[in-house]
Amino acid sequence: MDKTHGCELLDRYRDGELDGSQREGFKRHLAVCEYCRTRMALLDNVVSALRRETVQTVDLADRIARRAFGQVAALAADASWDGLLASWFRPRLAFLAFGTTLVLCALLWFAPGVGQAKEYEYEKLLNQADAANLAETLLTSSDTEFALTLVQGGGVW
Amino acid sequence: MMDATDAVLIEKALGGDEQAFAELVRRYQGAVCGVVRRLLGASPDWEDAVQETFLRAFSALGKFDPRYPFGPWVLRIATNYCIDQLRKRKNMKTRLWSELGELEQERLLRDFSGEDARDSTGARDVDGYAEIAQTLVNGLNPKYKAAFVLREVEEREYGEVAKILGTSEVTARVRVSRARSELQKKFNAWRAGRGERGR
Ligand SMILES: [Zn+2]
Numbered sequence: 001m002d003k004t005h006g007c008e009l010l011d012r013y014r015d016g017e018l019d020g021s022q023r024e025g026f027k028r029h030l031a032v033c034e035y036c037r038t039r040m041a042l043l044d045n046v047v048s049a050l051r052r053e054t055v056q057t058v059d060l061a062d063r064i065a066r067r068a069f070g071q072v073a074a075l076a077a078d079a080s081w082d083g084l085l086a087s088w089f090r091p092r093l094a095f096l097a098f099g100t101t102l103v104l105c106a107l108l109w110f111a112p113g114v115g116q117a118k119e120y121e122y123e124k125l126l127n128q129a130d131a132a133n134l135a136e137t138l139l140t141s142s143d144t145e146f147a148l149t150l151v152q153g154g155g156v157w
Numbered sequence: 158m159m160d161a162t163d164a165v166l167i168e169k170a171l172g173g174d175e176q177a178f179a180e181l182v183r184r185y186q187g188a189v190c191g192v193v194r195r196l197l198g199a200s201p202d203w204e205d206a207v208q209e210t211f212l213r214a215f216s217a218l219g220k221f222d223p224r225y226p227f228g229p230w231v232l233r234i235a236t237n238y239c240i241d242q243l244r245k246r247k248n249m250k251t252r253l254w255s256e257l258g259e260l261e262q263e264r265l266l267r268d269f270s271g272e273d274a275r276d277s278t279g280a281r282d283v284d285g286y287a288e289i290a291q292t293l294v295n296g297l298n299p300k301y302k303a304a305f306v307l308r309e310v311e312e313r314e315y316g317e318v319a320k321i322l323g324t325s326e327v328t329a330r331v332r333v334s335r336a337r338s339e340l341q342k343k344f345n346a347w348r349a350g351r352g353e354r355g356r
Contacts (some may be wrong), residue, residue, distance in 0.1 A: 014337070015308075038341070042341060043309070045290070046290045046340060047310055049287050050291070050310045053199075058190070061180070062179050064208050064212065065175045065178045066175070067208065068178060
């Protein structure tokens with residue numbers, strides 16, 4: 001099933017770019033070249049299978065236009081005093097507030113003696129924990145055991 | 158509104174006419190849906206991709222030169238977006254050749270690489286074929302996949318394919334040709350049971 005002389009015309013044949021005599025020549029080549037025949041059949045079948053898949057068109061025009069102009073309105077609002085007031089209720093700010101809360105919670109979480117340590121925080125705990133306290137634990141147990149200790153014991157310090 | 162040219166709609170949209178932009182979307186959403194659906198496959202996020210395409214088009218509308226056709230431009234946005242999405246996708250679930258039953262294997266071999274495959278249109282399991290075809294095409298490099306879909310499945314001229322891909326016509330031809338060779342390799346590999354995944 002190797003390439004032979006004539007195989008190089010396959011692309012142009014598929015693209016309908018061969019003139020009459022070249023096309024007849026390639027058809028004769030197809031009759032004797034298994035490589036090209038197999039490839040043609042495979043491509044024809046892949047293409048017809050993909051074409052048969054129904055592509056449903058949903059009318060999204062109004063929704064998209066509303067979203068697009070909604071963004072413009074939001075940007076315009078940014079520039080005005082009214083917008084400044086309204087912007088307190090906008091998602092970006094809410095997101096920022098949420099992020100800040102998350103950071104604060106995280107800080108509280110890692111404060112010594114607060115919260116339960118989790119296994120995936122092992123790395124962070126290693127960095128934060130008191131080196132003197134840890135030294136002994138690390139010498140006496142494997143990493144997994146140590147992590148389990150953290151999870152179960154709620155911290156080693 | 159219905160008879161206005163694209164250029165007029167674009168101008169109105171830039172002037173703040175929401176309905177004009179909606180009409181523009183309505184004109185091209187079919188083409189965009191087709192490209193998106195064929196590139197992303199039956200994925201639940203294709204509708205988001207269509208919306209994202211037009212939102213991106215809208216924010217770049219001021220830069221669009223209305224002397225050129227809007228279609229290839231918006232399809233380029235759609236294609237680029239889909240190529241990015243495809244690159245982000247990993248571990249696409251594909252059925253391995255070895256997971257198919259013996260009868261199914263025989264039938265697929267006969268129909269996908271057999272000589273008289275095109276004539277045996279009788280009672281085909283359309284879903285099964287679409288799945289295999291999608292598996293093979295999904296395994297392609299996203300850039301080759303886009304070129305193949307635009308040229309072979311959507312039957313667009315190379316000039317248009319090149320415009321949509323933002324490449325030269327020669328590059329578009331090279332990509333389609335590579336896609337064709339790759340499909341053959343993928344099919345052989347997949348059939349051999351290795352179920353080669355996309356690069
Ligand atoms: Zn040949």
